Amino acid sequence: MAKIESLRSFMEVLSGAGQLVRVPGEVSLVHELSNVAATLARQGGGGVLFEHPQGAQWPIFTNAVVNQHQAALALNCTVAEVIDRMGQALAPQNGIAPAPATAAAGEAPWKQNVIRGADVDIRMLPIPTHGEHDGGPFITGGVTVTRDPISGRGNLSYNRMQVLGPHTFGFNVNEWRHVMQFYKVHQARNEPLPIAIAIGLDPAIMIAAGCRYDDDELKIAGAIRGEPVPTAKGVTVDLDIPFHAEIIIEGYLPPHTRQKEGPLAEFHGYYGELWESPIFEVTAICYRDNPIYQTIVPGWAEHIYVGNVLPREPLLLQYVKHVSKGVTGLHIPPYGNGFAAIVQINKSNPGEPKNVCMAAFTAHVNIAKVIVVDADVNIYDPADVLWALTNRVDWSKDTFLVPGAQGHEMDPTADMRGVQTKMGVDATYKPERRDYGERIRYSEVDLSKYL
Numbered sequence: 001m002a003k004i005e006s007l008r009s010f011m012e013v014l015s016g017a018g019q020l021v022r023v024p025g026e027v028s029l030v031h032e033l034s035n036v037a038a039t040l041a042r043q044g045g046g047g048v049l050f051e052h053p054q055g056a057q058w059p060i061f062t063n064a065v066v067n068q069h070q071a072a073l074a075l076n077c078t079v080a081e082v083i084d085r086m087g088q089a090l091a092p093q094n095g096i097a098p099a100p101a102t103a104a105a106g107e108a109p110w111k112q113n114v115i116r117g118a119d120v121d122i123r124m125l126p127i128p129t130h131g132e133h134d135g136g137p138f139i140t141g142g143v144t145v146t147r148d149p150i151s152g153r154g155n156l157s158y159n160r161m162q163v164l165g166p167h168t169f170g171f172n173v174n175e176w177r178h179v180m181q182f183y184k185v186h187q188a189r190n191e192p193l194p195i196a197i198a199i200g201l202d203p204a205i206m207i208a209a210g211c212r213y214d215d216d217e218l219k220i221a222g223a224i225r226g227e228p229v230p231t232a233k234g235v236t237v238d239l240d241i242p243f244h245a246e247i248i249i250e251g252y253l254p255p256h257t258r259q260k261e262g263p264l265a266e267f268h269g270y271y272g273e274l275w276e277s278p279i280f281e282v283t284a285i286c287y288r289d290n291p292i293y294q295t296i297v298p299g300w301a302e303h304i305y306v307g308n309v310l311p312r313e314p315l316l317l318q319y320v321k322h323v324s325k326g327v328t329g330l331h332i333p334p335y336g337n338g339f340a341a342i343v344q345i346n347k348s349n350p351g352e353p354k355n356v357c358m359a360a361f362t363a364h365v366n367i368a369k370v371i372v373v374d375a376d377v378n379i380y381d382p383a384d385v386l387w388a389l390t391n392r393v394d395w396s397k398d399t400f401l402v403p404g405a406q407g408h409e410m411d412p413t414a415d416m417r418g419v420q421t422k423m424g425v426d427a428t429y430k431p432e433r434r435d436y437g438e439r440i441r442y443s444e445v446d447l448s449k450y451l
Ligand SMILES: Cc1cc2nc3c(=O)[nH]c(=O)nc-3n(C[C@H](O)[C@H](O)[C@H](O)COP(=O)(O)O)c2cc1C
Pocket: 140, 141, 155, 156, 157, 158, 159, 160, 161, 172, 173, 174, 175, 176, 177, 178, 179, 180, 209, 210, 211, 212, 213, 296, 303, 306, 307
């Protein structure tokens, strides 16, 4: 497979695998673009390039990773290897630190066009209004680059940014994020926090930015690619920014200003509330010639894949394997918004599936609904999982509830503190109940030979 180091090289890989859809016609930035992308994600996936978004001077790419096949392409492995690849990349000892690009590589492509100071107008960017009830245009697929003012290490994260004025964004950052930690240090010193937003990236960097990690997330991307991610200094901020980005927005968070931003379609499947957030004052917009803008449709498949599926499956697998040697597969399905998990096992004891559920509940606080299936069920196919639920579950015997457990405070089934009932389902076949022999199987054929 071709080497992936940028959004462009990834798009070539997607294209070679028949996983790139081009939309040549005019599409409105307001709702329509997201509706098209969400429909594609729902109906099989593929990355999407909108070649002519209405009123935009640049094309827009989205749906980089919306299914297991695209995750495998992004990580340069097979579907079966995705969890192990992520597990290896997340292990601290495997991190590969970023490094300044070599002199031979020249200037970062995004320095081809630089707009600074009074010339900055963020309304030149083709920022979509995604969800029907979003408060306006939001950058959702930009990766925030910051630096820890204490240790000096770099950091990546996602922070939604709402357009509030010609050079001002609302910048959302939850209380317990690294970026908030850095912001508070600067705040105490009465100083702004310098930041850079990188847009249009190698999916290794996009995936890394969604991970909880106690060091520079660029080390995760380095581990995925097996070499340091090359970086370049900003033009108005002293930060190490991915060299192969399409667009960079630089600026700072003033220490004491907050403004309302929101609502936005959130990961849990509902619209959130307005937040009093720091603001982001832009000092420069940089972009390569003919750049591609990248977005993530909020509250939909890519958002969940990058934030909840890929970063969390490795630890979940470790926990369930600890209680069952028979585990053959696992998935946090994007349609469960990160609250559900499906585990596939070859059980050797009747009580084993329930132990597997209990292990899964404790691996990540979000995991609250666990379904355990046999190895003959396709965990990536919701219809097959529903088949197992329908045909292999006696609901009074094969399910159990854990009331008063701690879940995520945004889980729609939990109270405001995240206290909720977790549920485990043993959807494996119980031969001791009655004997059905073998499940019907028809082999899947290549229809082009017949039609
Ligand atoms: C698409 C996407 C959008 C996100 N938006 C936000 C956001 O607006 N605010 C926030 O605090 N976290 C957001 N997150 C979650 C954080 O970016 C993520 O947890 C990250 O690991 C935090 O990194 P940090 O602790 O280094 O700051 C988002 C995640 C994804 C995948």
